[in-house]
Amino acid sequence: MYDPKPGDRLDSLDTPSMIVDLDIMEENIQKLMLLLKPLAVNIRPHSKTTKSPILAKKLIAAGAKGACVAKLSEAEVMAAEGIEDLLITCEIIGPAKVARLIELFRNHPAIQIVVDSEIGASAIDKALGESGIQEPIQVLIDLDVGLHRTGVAPELALALAQHISTLGHLKLMGVQGYEGHLQHVHGREAREKYCRASMAILVDTATLLRGNGFDIQVVTTGGTGTAEFCATTPGVTEVQPGSFIFMDSDYRNAVGGYFSHSLTILSTVVSKSASERRVTIDAGLKTLTTDSGFAEPKDMPDVTYTPMGDEQGWLVWKEDTPDIPIGARVEMIPSHIDPTVNLHDFYYAHRKGVIEEIWPVATRVLVTGLVVAYLP
Amino acid sequence: MYDPKPGDRLDSLDTPSMIVDLDIMEENIQKLMLLLKPLAVNIRPHSKTTKSPILAKKLIAAGAKGACVAKLSEAEVMAAEGIEDLLITCEIIGPAKVARLIELFRNHPAIQIVVDSEIGASAIDKALGESGIQEPIQVLIDLDVGLHRTGVAPELALALAQHISTLGHLKLMGVQGYEGHLQHVHGREAREKYCRASMAILVDTATLLRGNGFDIQVVTTGGTGTAEFCATTPGVTEVQPGSFIFMDSDYRNAVGGYFSHSLTILSTVVSKSASERRVTIDAGLKTLTTDSGFAEPKDMPDVTYTPMGDEQGWLVWKEDTPDIPIGARVEMIPSHIDPTVNLHDFYYAHRKGVIEEIWPVATRVLVTGLVVAYLP
Structure with a gap:
């Protein structure tokens, strides 16, 4: 039976196979930490890139605070593997998915989620109320900072925060604003300029919410193409880069060779x-x-x-x-x-x-x- | 736990989920059989589309002779599920893959493979010789009929057949020529015209090989876009359509609505x-x-x-x-x-x-x- 094992040489692998050069990957991790660790932000790498609890743990061991996941099925696996400090970065919508969320949250109360609509927030609140779980779930408002994929419009963020404050089973902890449209802007100067504008929307919204009495502890954003700009924006508390660990040609063409193809x-x-x-x-x-x-x-x-x-x-x-x-x-x-x-x-x-x-x-x-x- | 079951309504499914409308799928299968069964060809649907032994068996129950698979890992699963009449339509190259092939062939001697090079044929022959297996493996020469992806050039087919005849562990059974570049040609008339030209290359090569004493029993070809033209070409013995069972927008745009989106x-x-x-x-x-x-x-x-x-x-x-x-x-x-x-x-x-x-x-x-x- 074909059964490759540690100790085997690459020559013996069947193809196509996905291979990782550990020296390069470890250097990418070190370089990320070198870039971001001195700054006043938490590093929460996005594990939608790796889809691997083993790699999420390596990143936590290297200095990351926790992990992002894109969706509930990823969170289920990560949590089962002992990673508790998780942010699910996409909205959780629909009865089947909300039911799965409640089940996960019951045993993993540190999980954070995002919402961008009253209907989405209320559905999770209602299900939690019916579950008998006492502790509220930590929620971030997902803000549209220009990507226009998800996220509430900045001018509607306060109303959504006020709605969430009426829901007893959600605890508003912060805001997320992902500038995904800027990750691959070619040229550092242009990328930084656009990123600063998106970060202004994000940080200003956090300030507005705080001014209205909301305890905004988390301001999370950023990817491999922008993390250093986000991390040097006062008010940003957390960045979410993912691709840096392996890189790809599209990122390299945009952001250059600080990280290498591992x-x-x-x-x-x-x-x-x-x-x-x-x-x-x-x-x-x-x-x-x-x-x-x-x-x-x-x-x-x-x-x-x-x-x-x-x-x-x-x-x-x-x-x-x-x-x-x-x-x-x-x-x-x-x-x-x-x-x-x-x-x-x-x-x-x-x-x-x-x-x-x-x-x-x-x-x-x-x-x-x-x-x-x-x-x- | 999220655990969808037969009897559940689609409304209860989490998303994204891949769903199949059985009425439409069964009609697609019936329509294929209606089109091809009256003709003098075997139907060997390509299961790279479905990647499912269950569906391969449904097709066999409906009249298919066996199944195509693209690669060895697919053949391993299909054979383990009891489907013995398998053709692996891509070349098997490299020591790890050849070793897996031998292991599979040992328990599933009806498997057919394709070769398009002397080096590829010889490597499999050598490994079989060393395995102690007495029975030869059934081989088709993969012929380039215009796709230029794999396949020996028509003018080199005879030399490859002669090489194979020197190898004691390979039994030359036929030729494969896949006109993949024609599947999505828009317009039935143009598609048929180009297909007839490719089929001429395929059938002429089979005739040439027979004329040189080779027992060419199998002439296999065709996809969803061309199967009816291939099947009405004298000399073609087998067709390999796959996508017809589900269809997609790209195929519908090219070949029209005989098959429907299931x-x-x-x-x-x-x-x-x-x-x-x-x-x-x-x-x-x-x-x-x-x-x-x-x-x-x-x-x-x-x-x-x-x-x-x-x-x-x-x-x-x-x-x-x-x-x-x-x-x-x-x-x-x-x-x-x-x-x-x-x-x-x-x-x-x-x-x-x-x-x-x-x-x-x-x-x-x-x-x-x-x-x-x-x-x-």
Whole structure:
């Protein structure tokens, strides 16, 4: 049975496999801490990137306060693995999801959630009231600071805070405002300028709420592209970078090389019969995402990648005939790290080519008994 | 615990969830059989679409000869579930994968594989020789009929057949030529014309090989967009359509409405504070793929969808203010069915809104013990 283990060399791994260079990943973590730790903010890395409690714990051990998760199913896995200081950064809507939230909150009372509507806040309050749980759940108001994805408009934040104050089972703790539209603005100067404007909306809203008697302790924001600007904005208390740990080509193109590519997809040349300037590798749409452009072959500047269906893709040489045989291995740098990680089951973490650890992409798998029946 | 069961109504499902309308799916299967069963071809549906042994068995029960899988990990799961008549449609390259193939073949000798290179064929032959298995593995030559993804060039097919005939552990059974580049050609007439040209390459090569003494029993090809043209080409023995069972917007735009959308992603409106003409749903890049355009909201012709990050997307109304509250459900039609299914864990198959069956996306999960540790 194929069963890769720590101690194995990368050479023995089947492909496509998601591999992490531990030296580079650890340097990325150190660099983040070097950048942000001296500043007056908490670091709450967004684990929607890694989907891994093991990595969330490594980040906490390195100095992070806790973890962000995007959604309830991620929080369920993280909490089951002992990570209590969690912020769920997307709104929780609908009876089934609210019921799951209550169940999770019952045993993990430190969990924080966000709301951006009276209807959303009231539904959670009502369910908590019916649950018999006495302790209120910690809530942040999700504020639209320009992304226009979720978040209440700044001018409506006070009314939402006042509504929340009428709900006995919610405890308003702060505000979240994620400037996701600015993470990939090219050029540090432009990115900082736009970020400062978004941060002004966020901090001003926090000030307004405090001025109206609300105890706003948390002002949370920021991603890999903006965390340093957010963290130096007076009034911001917490930042949420995620992608820095692995990086991807889209982030590198926008923010430069302070963080390095620690994660690649190991692939194999499986066919080269079609053309002199082209080979086919075993990495396609089910292995590398395309929403932010195509992946890049590592250390092959004259070669471009094009997906060719679910399981394969082309490597195309600009001029020369490729001196690469069938069976050769190629590392691919993802264009967008979060959805690419989401396509894989395991990380194979290596140091200088020897696997040290294998981490499941644990929050990708739905937590239910049904899957087990299909595993040996 | 959240634990949806047959008998539950769709209303009770959490979102995002992948749902299948059984009436429509069964009609799609019937229509395929109606189209192809009278013709002199075997039907071997491609299960890279469904990634489900349960659905592969339903197709076999409806008249299919067996199943195609794209890769070895899919074959492992299908074979473990009792489906023996399998064709792995992509080349198997590299020592780890060849070792897995041998292990699978040992207990499932009906498996067929494809090769497009001497190096690939020889590696499998050598491993089989060392395994002690006496029976040869059934091999098809993968032929490039115009897609240029994999496949030996037609003029090199005879040399590859001659090479295979020197290998004692491979038994050449036929040829595969997949015209993937033609599946989405718009317009039936153009699609048929190009397909006939590709089929000529395939059938002529089979004839050439027979003329040189090779016993070519299998000539396999075709997808949802071309299967009827392939199946009416004299000399073609087998077709491999996959997407017809669920369909997607990209296929519908190319081939029309003979098959209908049976699979949608059920999502929830989670935010509507940002704009009068826009709401945000809980389906983003980790729920709906974007490689073939964006998904479409079902039965909402004036509304377009745009992904907004990993877990959310916009629905944008052309003119009117949306009369849709937070918490409302929306069904999304995937743009590309195969990689979208690959993002989900389960199918919730319903009839008129009542769940009848729940099918795991079984070949998505790597078959290994490691995952189990992360499930309750």
